[in-house]
Amino acid sequence: MIKIRLKDGSEKQYEAGISVLEVAKDLSEGLARAACAGSVNGKTVDLRTKLNENCDLNILTFNDEEGKKAFRHTASHILAQAVKRVFKEAKLAIGPAIEDGFYYDFDKEGSFSAEDLEKLEAEMKKIVKEELPIEKFELSREEALKLMEEKGETYKIELINDLPEGSVISFYKMGEFVDLCAGPHLMNTKFVKAFKLTQVAGAYWRGSEKNKMLSRIYGTSFPKKNELDEHLAKVEEAKKRDHNKLGRELGLFTTSDIIGQGLPLLMPKGAKVVQILQRFVEDEEEKRGYVLTKTPLMAKNDLYKVSGHWDHYKDGMFVLGDEEKDEDVFALRPMTCPFQFTIYNNDQKSYRDLPIRYAETSTLFRNESSGEMHGLIRVRQFTISEGHLVVRPDQLEEEFKGVVDLINFMMDTLGIKEDITYRFSKWDPNNKEKYIGSKEEWERTQGIMKNILDHIGINYKEAEGEAAFYGPKLDIQFKNVHGKEDTIITVQIDFALAKRFNMTYVDRDGEKKHPYIIHRTSIGCYERTLAMLIEKYAGAFPTWLAPVQVKVLPISEKYHDYVEKVVKILQNRGVRVEPDYRAEKIGYKIREARLQRIPYMLIVGEKEAYENTVSVRSRKNDDEGSMDLQAFVDRIVEEIQNKER
Numbered sequence: 001m002i003k004i005r006l007k008d009g010s011e012k013q014y015e016a017g018i019s020v021l022e023v024a025k026d027l028s029e030g031l032a033r034a035a036c037a038g039s040v041n042g043k044t045v046d047l048r049t050k051l052n053e054n055c056d057l058n059i060l061t062f063n064d065e066e067g068k069k070a071f072r073h074t075a076s077h078i079l080a081q082a083v084k085r086v087f088k089e090a091k092l093a094i095g096p097a098i099e100d101g102f103y104y105d106f107d108k109e110g111s112f113s114a115e116d117l118e119k120l121e122a123e124m125k126k127i128v129k130e131e132l133p134i135e136k137f138e139l140s141r142e143e144a145l146k147l148m149e150e151k152g153e154t155y156k157i158e159l160i161n162d163l164p165e166g167s168v169i170s171f172y173k174m175g176e177f178v179d180l181c182a183g184p185h186l187m188n189t190k191f192v193k194a195f196k197l198t199q200v201a202g203a204y205w206r207g208s209e210k211n212k213m214l215s216r217i218y219g220t221s222f223p224k225k226n227e228l229d230e231h232l233a234k235v236e237e238a239k240k241r242d243h244n245k246l247g248r249e250l251g252l253f254t255t256s257d258i259i260g261q262g263l264p265l266l267m268p269k270g271a272k273v274v275q276i277l278q279r280f281v282e283d284e285e286e287k288r289g290y291v292l293t294k295t296p297l298m299a300k301n302d303l304y305k306v307s308g309h310w311d312h313y314k315d316g317m318f319v320l321g322d323e324e325k326d327e328d329v330f331a332l333r334p335m336t337c338p339f340q341f342t343i344y345n346n347d348q349k350s351y352r353d354l355p356i357r358y359a360e361t362s363t364l365f366r367n368e369s370s371g372e373m374h375g376l377i378r379v380r381q382f383t384i385s386e387g388h389l390v391v392r393p394d395q396l397e398e399e400f401k402g403v404v405d406l407i408n409f410m411m412d413t414l415g416i417k418e419d420i421t422y423r424f425s426k427w428d429p430n431n432k433e434k435y436i437g438s439k440e441e442w443e444r445t446q447g448i449m450k451n452i453l454d455h456i457g458i459n460y461k462e463a464e465g466e467a468a469f470y471g472p473k474l475d476i477q478f479k480n481v482h483g484k485e486d487t488i489i490t491v492q493i494d495f496a497l498a499k500r501f502n503m504t505y506v507d508r509d510g511e512k513k514h515p516y517i518i519h520r521t522s523i524g525c526y527e528r529t530l531a532m533l534i535e536k537y538a539g540a541f542p543t544w545l546a547p548v549q550v551k552v553l554p555i556s557e558k559y560h561d562y563v564e565k566v567v568k569i570l571q572n573r574g575v576r577v578e579p580d581y582r583a584e585k586i587g588y589k590i591r592e593a594r595l596q597r598i599p600y601m602l603i604v605g606e607k608e609a610y611e612n613t614v615s616v617r618s619r620k621n622d623d624e625g626s627m628d629l630q631a632f633v634d635r636i637v638e639e640i641q642n643k644e645r
């Protein structure tokens with residue numbers, strides 16, 4: 001007999017060899033029907049898995065993240081089986097579950113059309129109705145290679161060849177379909193009740209541009225149709241908010257093939273929003289004791305060799321010149337830290353001089369791969385609110401807390417604090433080549449950061465292998481409208497670069513010592529922040545951020561003189577205002593201003609000109625009626641100053 005401790009802490013005894021599914025059935029038939037996988041001692045396993053020793057067991061359903069993955073991984077196999085039935089010549093690559101769905105990559109002559117997706121969905125429905133049992137079996141490496149060679153699955157052969165000699169390799173079988181896979185999977189195809197194939201994209205085999213371009217089919221799946229319908233409705237809403245679409249429609253940014261991928265052009269309205277944000281950030285940082293620097297956009301590679309970027313980040317940099325020739329090699333800067341460290345070293349510092357808080361609005365360059373480019377989210381040139389704090393060990397916690405407080409203030413003012421999450425990014429001790437510094441330095445610095453985060457009291461998750469090459473970091477994460485998570489802000493504790501740059505301060509005891517450095521941004525990359533705000537507000541920015549805050553609409557040209565008066569009064573109070581002098585009907589002008597998400601429209605005619613009033617229409621309240629001009633001006637100025645949302 002073995003003891004199994006369940007999620008609620010209770011224990012049950014069973015004969016050794018019982019499966020996870022059999023335990024679920026013993027607990028509840030309903031739980032067994034909903035079960036997608038199991039978690040044994042924290043490891044996700046198949047429902048088929050036999051339990052032979054004492055363990056902790058949690059039955060995973062679609063409500064659990066790992067349960068969703070097992071469910072959707074099964075859906076990806078159903079898709080692959082459908083493709084092999086409809087397009088017999090197609091070769092299988094990989095097909096994992098991903099957030100909100102799944103995909104599968106295929107090598108097929110030509111891409112998949114919209115009509116092809118319809119055929120594949122119909123075939124998938126047949127497979128589900130066939131209620132095919134999903135069976136797991138294992139083969140030796142040699143047997144696995146022979147099976148895939150017989151089937152002509154060249155990509156699977158490559159994957160098997162990468163596995164160590166002597167490996168036991170698992171496969172899953174559904175009717176006539178067999179796929180190389182580690183699992184886990186559902187027990188039967190019948191459980192995948194609702195699914196939708198959403199799009200086709202190109203994807204390089206193994207993510208490398210050197211390899212063949214494959215066709216990737218994306219999809220999503222749910223246990224019930226109403227859940228699928230709800231999800232698809234959210235996706236449609238997300239498309240409406242997608243900054244890549246909406247930002248162009250609102251004239252905030254554009255791109256041009258002749259300029260290049262990942263190099264967006266901010267148009268006057270988008271540039272105005274970024275200017276507002278930049279002034280806001282720089283003013284707030286100055287209040288908090290930051291000093292401004294302005295440094296070059298490029299440097300000799302000698303600088304990056306000292307910092308370690310040349311060894312650890314060169315592939316992500318734009319390099320100017322040829323190392324093999326006897327000439328200077330330069331690189332566009334991917335970050336500002338080495339430049340600000342050089343400024344620090346301009347003279348000897350005392351312990352009394354610390355902390356020093358450097359800030360810079362920095363234009364940076366990173367050679368992102370073409371497949372990673374997306375609107376304003378991931379670009380090759382961007383501007384960031386970058387800063388570095390040089391601190392003594394006894395100042396580290398207080399200064400780190402100050403950085404987090406600044407970030408939270410920024411996010412709260414922008415109205416997105418409730419949408420962010422925190423990630424403590426640590427090093428991967430099994431991949432030491434990726435980092436500089438010793439194990440002891442990493443463990444000590446990570447311990448310091450963990451204590452600080454716990455003292456701050458924020459709710460964070462840990463991620464191994466996501467640290468910078470010179471130290472652990474706190475990542476502030478944000479999901480775009482499509483559910484993809486991006487890092488928008490980082491705070492890093494650096495124990496290594498001060499030594500590399502020989503940055504010192506004279507301590508109380510007269511000895512020279514190396515400081516700690518905190519790398520941080522306060523609002524992140526301005527382009528990415530603009531994208532985030534477009535999606536958060538569906539283009540309807542809060543008044544203080546709106547590129548145009550007021551549109552003045554005359555009923556006819558007779559009142560243009562009064563419009564000019566209204567515009568000048570508003571401009572003199574710092575309000576961004578535009579008149580609309582076009583010979584169009586007032587209803588048309590109002591509709592256009594609404595489509596442009598203008599916070600306020602002021603309609604003026606004979607009555608308003610005579611009484612020195614304006615007829616106010618606002619985005620929030622629609623028709624607010626007549627208002628004294630000065631009263632409206634005072635109201636909007638106060639709203640802007642308070643940064644109301």
